[in-house]
Amino acid sequence: MPPLAQADEVLRRVPIFKGLTEAELQFLAERAVPRDYQKGEILFTEGDSCNGLFVVENGRVRIFKSSPNGREQILTVEGPGSSVAELPLFDGGTYPASSAAIEDARVYFISKQDFHSLCLVHPQVPLKVLKVVGGRLRKLVGIIEELAFTTVRARLISVLIRMAKTGKKTAVGIEIQLPPSNQELASEIGTVRELVSRNLSRLQAEELIYMDSKTVTIPDVTRLKAELETPE
Amino acid sequence: MPPLAQADEVLRRVPIFKGLTEAELQFLAERAVPRDYQKGEILFTEGDSCNGLFVVENGRVRIFKSSPNGREQILTVEGPGSSVAELPLFDGGTYPASSAAIEDARVYFISKQDFHSLCLVHPQVPLKVLKVVGGRLRKLVGIIEELAFTTVRARLISVLIRMAKTGKKTAVGIEIQLPPSNQELASEIGTVRELVSRNLSRLQAEELIYMDSKTVTIPDVTRLKAELETPE
DNA sequence: ACCTCAGTGTGACAAAAGTCATAGGCCCGG
DNA sequence: CCGGGCCTATGACTTTTGTCACACTGAGGT
Numbered sequence: 001m002p003p004l005a006q007a008d009e010v011l012r013r014v015p016i017f018k019g020l021t022e023a024e025l026q027f028l029a030e031r032a033v034p035r036d037y038q039k040g041e042i043l044f045t046e047g048d049s050c051n052g053l054f055v056v057e058n059g060r061v062r063i064f065k066s067s068p069n070g071r072e073q074i075l076t077v078e079g080p081g082s083s084v085a086e087l088p089l090f091d092g093g094t095y096p097a098s099s100a101a102i103e104d105a106r107v108y109f110i111s112k113q114d115f116h117s118l119c120l121v122h123p124q125v126p127l128k129v130l131k132v133v134g135g136r137l138r139k140l141v142g143i144i145e146e147l148a149f150t151t152v153r154a155r156l157i158s159v160l161i162r163m164a165k166t167g168k169k170t171a172v173g174i175e176i177q178l179p180p181s182n183q184e185l186a187s188e189i190g191t192v193r194e195l196v197s198r199n200l201s202r203l204q205a206e207e208l209i210y211m212d213s214k215t216v217t218i219p220d221v222t223r224l225k226a227e228l229e230t231p232e
Numbered sequence: 233m234p235p236l237a238q239a240d241e242v243l244r245r246v247p248i249f250k251g252l253t254e255a256e257l258q259f260l261a262e263r264a265v266p267r268d269y270q271k272g273e274i275l276f277t278e279g280d281s282c283n284g285l286f287v288v289e290n291g292r293v294r295i296f297k298s299s300p301n302g303r304e305q306i307l308t309v310e311g312p313g314s315s316v317a318e319l320p321l322f323d324g325g326t327y328p329a330s331s332a333a334i335e336d337a338r339v340y341f342i343s344k345q346d347f348h349s350l351c352l353v354h355p356q357v358p359l360k361v362l363k364v365v366g367g368r369l370r371k372l373v374g375i376i377e378e379l380a381f382t383t384v385r386a387r388l389i390s391v392l393i394r395m396a397k398t399g400k401k402t403a404v405g406i407e408i409q410l411p412p413s414n415q416e417l418a419s420e421i422g423t424v425r426e427l428v429s430r431n432l433s434r435l436q437a438e439e440l441i442y443m444d445s446k447t448v449t450i451p452d453v454t455r456l457k458a459e460l461e462t463p464e
Numbered sequence: 465a466c467c468t469c470a471g472t473g474t475g476a477c478a479a480a481a482g483t484c485a486t487a488g489g490c491c492c493g494g
Numbered sequence: 495c496c497g498g499g500c501c502t503a504t505g506a507c508t509t510t511t512g513t514c515a516c517a518c519t520g521a522g523g524t
Binding site for chain 2: 065067069071073075087088090091092093096097119123126127129130131133134135136137138140141143144145147148149190
């Protein structure tokens with residue numbers, strides 16, 4: 001069990017609640033229900049009707065679509081301080097995708113009613129929501145672009161580069177941690193386990209990366225980026 | 233040149249402006265600038281900074297991503313009474329995609345400033361925007377799902393079925409009109425001209441559709457839908 | 465009537481993606 | 495130390511996708 005945190009401390013960090021007064025934060029904090037999820041546990045499933053929104057306190061949560069033949073496509077991964085599923089709250093529809101905990105996680109649940117009450121007294125909130133939704137939309141467009149135009153290899157290189165931005169610098173290059181399984185990585189780039197495995201091997205053979213189980217070292221990010229330009 | 237219309241009549245029909253008073257509509261109508269575009273003309277390009285939002289009076293407009301090698305992926309097609317590009321107005325970023333007129337079209341342009349003034353006096357508006365943005369997000373997720381999980385053939389069948397919903401019933405089936413070029417259709421489903429051509433031929437050979445140039449007749453929509461279930 | 469031009473249909477390939485089967489590694493519990 | 499469960503790597507193969515080249519059609523314009 002993670003140590004208890006003050007709900008208001010958590011909510012204060014959430015972008016859509018920035019700028020609320022102490023009293024307003026308090027109002028929400030009193031009504032926010034903490035929920036603990038174990039690794040892999042489902043928060044909600046595509047098509048469920050939406051009763052409220054989630055705020056992640058710790059752990060990470062993935063939002064994904066799944067296909068009848070068992071494949072998955074991750075839409076986004078949200079970590080501490082993110083809100084999840086604000087949108088269906090406003091358009092009244094069901095969840096467009098499913099969500100599950102990647103690691104053990106604690107989230108707060110805020111009911112639709114409470115959130116709507118807040119919006120009434122604080123019209124700034126919908127504007128903030130629009131802002132984060134804007135970012136989400138951009139992300140989705142980015143995924144579409146990658147799926148429509150690029151190969152698995154290019155998408156894999158893209159995630160590696162994205163991860164490199166927050167990676168650890170070492171003497172021999174930037175060091176990053178791959179997700180716990182190749183399956184997870186495959187879902188992020190919309191393909192299957194085997195192709196991830198093959199392409200990682202190939203990148204290593206080409207000396208663009210070095211792998212030690214889940215730890216990848218990128219000796220030269222620029223050279224990796226260059227691979228994205230040329231078709232070969 | 234299309235006949236002149238009263239701007240306020242056009243704006244009244246737009247979802248995000250539903251519920252405004254006459255005075256407020258008037259305020260916008262006075263400030264909305266009409267613009268005429270010819271078929272194929274560009275409204276804005278991905279990466280442009282965003283100064284306002286568009287409302288389509290007539291004609292249709294497509295929003296799309298384009299790839300360095302000349303391919304395109306259509307994100308949505310908006311017709312009369314739709315607003316376009318509300319989002320970057322709120323998050324302050326640039327346009328995430330480009331837009332061009334499919335046919336000759338007239339649109340109204342409303343500047344960022346005017347729109348923000350409206351939002352201040354009328355907090356209902358952002359809520360309406362959230363609603364339409366919600367729909368947009370769902371659409372994008374749908375595109376991702378199709379790109380990630382299905383084949384060109386399935387995506388083609390999907391659009392045909394979607395078009396059938398607004399098609400014309402005849403004695404021999406439902407009749408629909410394909411877009412003016414196969415290229416356009418290809419961009420909608422994220423592939424190339426040739427594959428559209430081939431797959432349409434194949435569907436006709438299988439007697440799932442009948443084609444007479446751009447007019448397609450679907451004798452049995454259920455049978456077409458069944459093709460989506462089975463891998464073969 | 466003829467030329468041009470944009471869009472089409474198709475065959476032949478090449479490349480990429482996905483499937484299936486198999487072998488092996490690693491960790492954990494008994 | 496052994497066995498089961500889970501994940502990984504990899505070869506062999508199929509299907510799908512995309513590219514290129516080329517011939518054909520139909521509408522418009524002069």
